[in-house]
Amino acid sequence: xxxxxxxxxxxxxxxxxxxxxxxxxxxxxxxxxxxxxxxxxxxxxxxxxxxxxxxxxxxxxxxxxxxxxxxxxxxxxxxxxxxxxxxxxxxxxxxxxxxxxxxxxxxxxxxxxxxxxxxxxxxxxxxxxxxxxxxxxxxxxxxxxxxxxxxxxxxxxxxxxxxxxxxxxxxxxxxxxxxxxxxxxxxxxxxxxxxxxxxxxxxxxxxxxxxxxxxxxxxxxxxxxxxxxxxxxxxxxxxxxxxxxxxxxxxxxxxxxxxxxxxx
Amino acid sequence: xxxxxxxxxxxxxxxxxxxxxxxxxxxxxxxxxxxxxxxxxxxxxxxxxxxxxxxxxxxxxxxxxxxxxxxxxxxxxxxxxxxxxxxxxxxxxxxxxxxxxxxxxxxxxxxxxxxxxxxxxxxxxxxxxxxxxxxxxxxxxxxxxxxxxxxxxxxxxxxxxxxxxxxxxxxxxxxxxxxxxxxxxxxxxxxxxxxxxxxxxxxxxxxxxxxxxxxxxxxxxxxxxxxxxxxxxxxxxxxxxxxxxxxxxxxxxxxxxxxxxxxxxxxxxxxxxxxxxxxxxxxxxxxxxxxxxxxxxxxxxxxxxxxxxxxxxxxxxxxxxxxxxxxxxxxxxxxxxxxxxxxxxxxxxxxxxxxxxxxxxxxxxxxxxxxxx
Numbered sequence: 001x002x003x004x005x006x007x008x009x010x011x012x013x014x015x016x017x018x019x020x021x022x023x024x025x026x027x028x029x030x031x032x033x034x035x036x037x038x039x040x041x042x043x044x045x046x047x048x049x050x051x052x053x054x055x056x057x058x059x060x061x062x063x064x065x066x067x068x069x070x071x072x073x074x075x076x077x078x079x080x081x082x083x084x085x086x087x088x089x090x091x092x093x094x095x096x097x098x099x100x101x102x103x104x105x106x107x108x109x110x111x112x113x114x115x116x117x118x119x120x121x122x123x124x125x126x127x128x129x130x131x132x133x134x135x136x137x138x139x140x141x142x143x144x145x146x147x148x149x150x151x152x153x154x155x156x157x158x159x160x161x162x163x164x165x166x167x168x169x170x171x172x173x174x175x176x177x178x179x180x181x182x183x184x185x186x187x188x189x190x191x192x193x194x195x196x197x198x199x200x201x202x203x204x205x206x207x208x209x210x211x212x213x214x215x216x217x218x219x220x221x222x223x224x225x226x227x228x229x230x231x232x233x234x235x236x237x238x239x240x241x242x243x244x245x246x247x248x249x250x251x252x253x254x255x256x257x258x259x260x261x262x263x264x
Numbered sequence: 265x266x267x268x269x270x271x272x273x274x275x276x277x278x279x280x281x282x283x284x285x286x287x288x289x290x291x292x293x294x295x296x297x298x299x300x301x302x303x304x305x306x307x308x309x310x311x312x313x314x315x316x317x318x319x320x321x322x323x324x325x326x327x328x329x330x331x332x333x334x335x336x337x338x339x340x341x342x343x344x345x346x347x348x349x350x351x352x353x354x355x356x357x358x359x360x361x362x363x364x365x366x367x368x369x370x371x372x373x374x375x376x377x378x379x380x381x382x383x384x385x386x387x388x389x390x391x392x393x394x395x396x397x398x399x400x401x402x403x404x405x406x407x408x409x410x411x412x413x414x415x416x417x418x419x420x421x422x423x424x425x426x427x428x429x430x431x432x433x434x435x436x437x438x439x440x441x442x443x444x445x446x447x448x449x450x451x452x453x454x455x456x457x458x459x460x461x462x463x464x465x466x467x468x469x470x471x472x473x474x475x476x477x478x479x480x481x482x483x484x485x486x487x488x489x490x491x492x493x494x495x496x497x498x499x500x501x502x503x504x505x506x507x508x509x510x511x512x513x514x515x516x517x518x519x520x521x522x523x524x525x526x527x528x529x530x531x532x533x534x535x536x537x538x539x540x541x542x543x544x545x546x547x548x549x550x551x552x553x554x555x556x557x558x559x560x561x562x563x564x565x566x567x568x569x570x571x572x573x574x575x576x577x578x579x580x581x582x583x584x585x586x587x588x589x590x591x592x593x594x595x596x597x598x599x600x601x602x603x604x605x606x607x608x609x610x611x612x613x614x615x616x617x618x619x620x621x622x623x624x625x626x627x628x629x630x631x632x633x634x635x636x637x
Contacts, residue, residue: 080522091520097513099580099634100506108510109522111503121501151635 008071010035010203011056011087011172016065018051025051027227028065033172038194038204040214042247043224049207052224053174056205057089058082070171086171090161090178098150102142103131105149106164134163138193155186159193166197173197174205179213191217211243223247289633291574291582294626295589298572298618302593306600315603318464318478328595329488330543331569332588336495337539338566339587341532343499345512345579346395346402348536350387351566353413355559358384358544360417363430363554366437373433374442381541387413388537392530402533410563418556434552446487446542447549449480484546488588491539495584508532512579568615569594572622574629581630593618 009032018026026048033039043049054060056067058076067074069085076082079089096105107127114123128145135142138159140152149157158178165173175194179187194217198204208214214221221238223230223246230246306315314320334351341348358380365376391409395402421430437443459466459476467473499505510518511528518525540559548554572590575582597618601611 079520083522089520097510097517097580099513099576100509104506104509108506108518111506113503120503122503122506124501148634 007034009033009068010070012068013052013056014066014068016052016055016062016067018048018055018060019063025227026055026062029224029227029229031222031229031232033203033205035171035203036198036201037219038198038206038217040218040221041205041207041224042209042211042214042221042243044209044247046226047224047247048227049224050176053089053176053205053207056082056172057087057174086169087174088165088168088170088172089174089176090158090165091176096149096157096161099148101146101148102135102152102160103127103145106131106134106160106167110168130167134167135160138163138196139189153186154182155189158182158190162190162193162197166200166202170202172203172205174207176207177209178206179208179210187213209247211240211247214243215240289629291626291629291633292586292589293574293629294622295573295583295586295593297625298593298622299589299596302596302600302618306596306604310600310604313603313605315600318476320603322478324596324599325485326482327599328592329482329485330547331565331591331594332488333484333491333543333546334539334562334566335569335573335587335591336491336584337532337536338563339570339573339575339582339584340495340499340508341536342567342570342575342577343512343579343582344508344529344532345515346392346529346532347406347567348388348391348533349403349406349563350391350409350413351536351540352559352562352564353410353417354384354387354537354540355544355547355562356417356554356556357387357413358541359548359554359558360421360430360556362545362548363433364420364424367430367432368424373437373440377442377446377545380545381538384537384541385534388534389530391537392533395533396526396529421554421556428556429553431553433548433554437549437552443549444483446483446545448483450483450486452480455479455481482546482550484550487542487546488591491542492584492588499584504528509580512581514580565594568619571626572619574622574626576630581634590622593622 012032014030015028016026016030017024017028029048029052031039031041031052041049041052051060055062058079058081061075067076069087074085076085097108100108103124104127107130112123112126113120114126115121131145132142140156140159149160152160158175162173162175162178178190178194182190191213194204194206198217198219206214206218215235219235220232221235221243222232223243225246233243315324334355338348338351361380361383362373362376365371365379366373369376371379387409391402391406394400394405398405418428421428434447437447455464455476455478458464459474459479465477467475467477499508507518507523507525507528510521510523511525515525540562543562544559547558569590570582570587571577572593573583573586573588574590575587594615597614598611601614602608
């Protein structure tokens with residue numbers, strides 16, 4: 001862990017504030033993300049997680065604060081801008097088109113072309129080959145590259161979306177609640193994928209409100225509450241209970257948990 | 265990298281290997297089955313009626329080709345997630361504009377055709393822009409244009425010529441190079457030769473005695489084939505084709521992946537208008553006149569052909585070849601019932617039955633392919 005913190009962060013968000021009219025969604029949030037780490041962003045609904053990652057991925061411009069990407073101050077004009085810089089977001093739902101084949105999905109918006117008689121055609125051969133290879137690396141055995149995404153499980157879809165982002169050169173991978181709608185086994189698959197991606201030296205920002213999912217793969221944990229950071233903790237320095245309490249905002253949760261038998 | 269050394273995971277034991285059946289499971293399957301069924305039916309019931317001699321084949325081929333031309337445009341637009349209900353009115357409007365330009369204003373026919381195509385593409389783009397900008401369903405926007413264009417198609421000739429049919433286009437188009445590209449015929453030599461050696465019949469009396477009963481392939485059919493091939497290649501073999509699928513499958517996901525969804529949709533509205541105008545130009549050149557009621561209900565016929573061909577009404581899935589087969593089924597049934605001597609009103613009953621059967625089969629096939637539930 002210490003070796004990681006010695007080199008420079010790939011992305012640094014400093015005192016980010018974001019106001020929507022009279023609503024203060026973010027009130028000074030600072031987060032650093034290092035290459036090869038899985039940085040978990042935790043928080044209850046309405047804590048500002050979504051606003052924060054949308055600022056990171058160029059959807060929103062911060063009202064106040066600075067963003068440093070690879071040490072340089074950055075101001076993204078849009079998601080496309082951030083994507084070109086190497087910041088990829090995998091959304092919970094809006095990642096894949098079920099009616100289309102895995103290979104067509106994988107190269108959607110980045111189709112490889114091969115010229116024949118001067119006309120650029122979709123290079124299906126190359127696309128199919130790459131898709132099959134990348135899926136095998138992630139441990140998904142496709143029937144064929146023409147298999148529709150709709151036939152994959154939710155976890156496999158997330159994995160396809162993640163490996164697509166990695167294949168197209170993501171340096172920072174933002175995962176917006178990738179496990180929230182998944183079953184136990186599928187969640188395990190996605191977490192394993194996150195682990196593989198991190199080992200390739202890619203910075204992963206993992207948004208979740210499930211403490212156990214965060215602890216399974218996270219290197220560092222930042223908790224957001226009501227638009228503010230409650231601090232960043234290293235792996236091993238914090239217990240699941242402490243994380244849970246921070247997310248929910250303390251006392252009321254203790255009382256609630258008592259009445260529920262400590263299962264939340 | 266340890267990833268590359270990973271063994272291939274074992275095949276999922278819950279996935280049944282369908283083997284040869286997999287090759288059959290394709291979007292066009294419904295259309296293929298329907299085509300075989302329809303031809304089988306008419307070979308049995310109408311073989312002696314002349315439906316399958318040269319004249320008969322040309323008869324249903326021309327009708328099918330008409331459906332195909334508009335079905336290609338409607339198909340690509342539907343896969344891109346939109347509808348165009350103004351196709352029929354666009355056919356009437358384009359035909360009427362060609363007539364007004366060439367007959368009333370006396371322009372050369374090629375110029376009338378070029379300007380009409382430009383107008384049609386502009387109207388198609390306008391349809392698209394309104395849909396994109398307002399976010400209204402294309403169903404409503406193009407329904408408005410169904411009335412607007414039809415209204416102009418009736419109003420303009422009435423005001424200018426005091427009638428709703430403008431004739432004299434054939435005379436105006438005599439010797440016009442672009443007119444011939446829509447109203448002419450090809451392979452006349454081959455058909456004369458086939459007539460000479462007796463493969464196809466020849467006229468036995470009258471002024472055309474000795475000439476073959478079918479003396480060439482109308483440009484209408486050539487246009488249909490060219491458009492089907494063009495549409496199929498664009499859809500399945502180019503990156504733009506991938507964008508068409510993506511735009512109709514899930515516009516938001518496509519945008520997130522960097523697909524220019526708006527541009528794709530506007531271009532598809534323009535292409536649909538283009539196809540309608542090809543239809544109109546061929547029709548005007550063939551009849552030598554333009555009528556205010558031309559193209560009535562053609563939008564629904566195009567959509568029916570596309571749906572028989574396996575496209576999903578809500579977009580993101582379909583096949584141009586399927587749509588072409590849908591158009592063929594449509595044309596063969598419409599003309600075949602006439603050859604078989606069936607009361608012509610029963611055409612609608614037949615059409616309804618085929619539509620229902622094809623859609624049920626297509627839905628079943630699509631679920632097998634896409635895993636929808």
